[in-house]
Amino acid sequence: MYIVTAQEMYDIERHAIGEVGIPSVVLMETAGRSIASEIVPQLKGPEQIMVAIGAGNNGGDGWVIARVLLEKGYQAIAVQTVPDAKIKGDALLNKQIFEKVGGHVEYATTQGDFKAKMRKADIIIDAILGIGTRGDVREPYKGFINSINESCATVISVDIPSGIEASEGATGKDAVQADQTYMLGAAKLSAFLPKTAPYFGEWQLLDIGLPRISFESRVNRKLTTIADVRKTLQKRNPFAHKGTYGKGLIVGGSEFMPGSVTMTVMAALRTGAGLCTVATEKAAIPSIAANCLEAMYKDRAGIPEMDLSDFDGIAMGPGMGQDKTAGELVNNLFRGAECPLVIDADALQHAKEMLHAGVRKGRATLLTPHPGEMARLLDIEIGELLANPFSYSARFAEQTGSYVLLKGKHTIVTAPDGRQSVNNTGNAGLAKGGTGDVLTGIVLALAMQQDDPFEALRCACHIHGLSADIQVESAHSEHDLLATDVVKGIGAVYRKLL
Ligand SMILES: NC(=O)C1=CN([C@@H]2O[C@H](COP(=O)(O)OP(=O)(O)OC[C@H]3O[C@@H](n4cnc5c(N)ncnc54)[C@H](OP(=O)(O)O)[C@@H]3O)[C@@H](O)[C@H]2O)[C@@H](O)CC1
Ligand SMILES: [K+]
Structure with missing residues (x-):
């Protein structure tokens, strides 16, 4: 459409x-x-x-x-x-x-x-x-x-x-x-x-x-349909191993905010990522690990010495904080990562100047701001952005060479070449803390499985919204839906898609 x-x-x-x-x-x-x-x-x-x-x-x-x-x-x-x-x-x-x-x-x-x-x-x-x-x-x-x-x-x-x-x-x-x-x-x-x-x-x-x-x-603007998502889904190869569908690194979380990154990693794994490593504050690792047995963990202080070429995709931001150390990590990953880089939440503000300077032009950079974060990236009022979200997204994506997912009731995904898509799955139950962290995990997983970051982003928001819709139709309501329910619902989405 x-x-x-x-x-x-x-x-x-x-x-x-x-x-x-x-x-x-x-x-x-x-x-x-x-x-x-x-x-x-x-x-x-x-x-x-x-x-x-x-x-x-x-x-x-x-x-x-x-x-x-x-x-x-x-x-x-x-x-x-x-x-x-x-x-x-x-x-x-x-x-x-x-x-x-x-x-x-x-x-x-x-x-x-x-x-x-x-x-x-x-x-x-x-x-x-x-x-x-x-x-x-x-x-x-x-x-x-x-x-x-x-x-x-x-x-x-x-x-x-x-x-x-x-x-x-x-x-x-x-x-x-x-x-x-x-x-x-x-x-x-x-x-x-x-x-x-x-x-x-x-x-x-x-x-x-x-x-x-x-x-x-x-x-070059379309509504994403379930048929579009189906078309881009890869069949799992029976000879695949855990490295086939992406080794992801998730950087975020902190001692007092361990939940965000837990939901991100759970969502990435549920969306098919093969292996995920969470790099976070050392003190946060036990609580995150207790809730996600399937991931590996690293102290975020070790990131500067890490070989980033080991990863097929990196997501950073959820629960990361706005302190100086977080800023330095973002700087390091933004410049160093050759693989697709997903930037969300606190990391967006840290990356602002580098984005405007076009530091990663030519390398896949995927941004997932909500309107407040996007308005700050653009230095404009939210009202101005919301009246013209398509043209602001298009200009920003083109100027910075990044792929932009602007969250909203009708989430807009924009590629640097001007393609845009609108998502209309999802419901008011998603207006709750943590749902953005879940989306970041889905984006990371798909960015590692699909060649085109634009397709990865538009499929990710469709799956995220559809999970919430299925949950509200079956087990939950728009009132009680939690971000963790959206992670659980990913299974039902895949059963519907496949
Ligand atoms: N797209 C397609 O393929 C097809 C399109 N089709 C149909 O055509 C429609 C578009 O038709 P359209 O171009 O004639 O415009 P439309 O809005 O009917 O009339 C304009 C009138 O509005 C007036 N006017 C303007 N601003 C105003 C204002 N602020 N306040 C007050 N008046 C104002 C203006 O007045 P004027 O300024 O000239 O005095 C003029 O008289 C489209 O929506 C669809 O329904 C189908 O038939 C099939 C194929
Ligand atoms: K009319």
């Missing part, structure tokens, strides 16, 4: 129409028909359906929906919210077809009119504004949108809730609060931004016949 900005969607559409030769009116017909086919099974028959129609092609889809519903015998009323002169092209053609098959057009150009038309509606189909929306919503649309939000009717938005821009930076001010949104052709980026995602309600992507070739080279 592709995720697009408005500009990317227009480029894709232009290619499909101009280069491939699909008539634009066919796309509009498919769009309207596919939405109507989704709505019909939800109808019982007597509902009053109001299709609120704006000037652009979003309104054009609305005319098709109104016609299809009318033809099927439902009580669909088309309410045009703009003067006749504003309706042009394919939208005008579909308005004319609607009228020719017996459809009656009602007009509402003031909020008062609109409210009056809306009064009897059980369902409002919102085809007022689509991806052509720019900036703050103007009157009279603002008033229409507020009226829709005050009504008790079920609201179904066409392509995007009216008032929301498809791209980053959208405020969500004066936007339709949809119960359901049917996105057309590709998912819109604002459906994955914290401020605007809630307006989409339940959403679904509908195929409108845009060919694959029109997407290629025009968009």
Whole structure:
């Protein structure tokens, strides 16, 4: 599933129409028909359906929906919210077809009119504004949108809730609060931004016949699916030995924070790593070892003398602390490790200057910040980051040559070459201490088993979220889920994947 900005969607559409030769009116017909086919099974028959129609092609889809519903015998009323002169092209053609098959057009150009038309509606189909929306919503649309939000009717938005821009930076001010949104052709980026995602309600992507070739080279952002994860999973070789799937080093934990690194190492082992060594403060080793019998342990003071080429992957950060010694260790590993290096938690801040200086360019460097950590790496406010997480991640990944996993409800993974993917597994149960440490372990294990760090990161967050989802569906709830449950759930994820 592709995720697009408005500009990317227009480029894709232009290619499909101009280069491939699909008539634009066919796309509009498919769009309207596919939405109507989704709505019909939800109808019982007597509902009053109001299709609120704006000037652009979003309104054009609305005319098709109104016609299809009318033809099927439902009580669909088309309410045009703009003067006749504003309706042009394919939208005008579909308005004319609607009228020719017996459809009656009602007009509402003031909020008062609109409210009056809306009064009897059980369902409002919102085809007022689509991806052509720019900036703050103007009157009279603002008033229409507020009226829709005050009504008790079920609201179904066409392509995007009216008032929301498809791209980053959208405020969500004066936007339709949809119960359901049917996105057309590709998912819109604002459906994955914290401020605007809630307006989409339940959403679904509908195929409108845009060919694959029109997407290629025009968009490099996708949602990770379980099929993507399956495709990248390696079959375990029956002749494998414990060195085959990676010897990992995990640097972190401390006397008063032994739990974090314990969860990291357990998660790495559960995700298939062959051998793991934990390097931590000497005083922390007994408590960590008591909870993870399968790992080996080293005093972190010995890291400068270690031969790092013994390892296929190194993760550092969880529970490491922000003291000077931790900083020196990060410096040492950051410069010395040739293998993939996963940097999390406290280690991120220690690595900040070296990242900006591009010290590891050309060597796989995987970062797993939460928004607060990412904002500190970028020296910006969290709010600014959360309004534009895709572009900040892309710029940072490109400038530093690192792979970035920005945690969130919709975790975003970015490669230095600009590829991005969004994850939507996981639930509110993950908002608890320790779950990030678990993710670091999964990332380390996959970074040692897959050649492409981008694939490793996007599979890791999918597996992490899926584990939480399976746990919440079976043994736990979003309230009681613990990070250690997420580690335990990895087994169920693999049984589902394999
Ligand atoms: N992609 C595809 O392949 C396909 C796409 N399709 C559909 O086309 C839709 C995109 O159509 P589109 O380009 O005509 O834009 P759309 O949003 O309907 O209208 C723009 C209108 O909004 C207005 N306006 C703008 N900002 C405003 C503001 N702040 N406040 C108030 N008004 C504002 C602007 O007014 P103006 O500034 O011109 O006065 C203009 O009249 C897309 O979402 C999908 O549904 C399908 O048909 C099938 C194929
Ligand atoms: K809309």
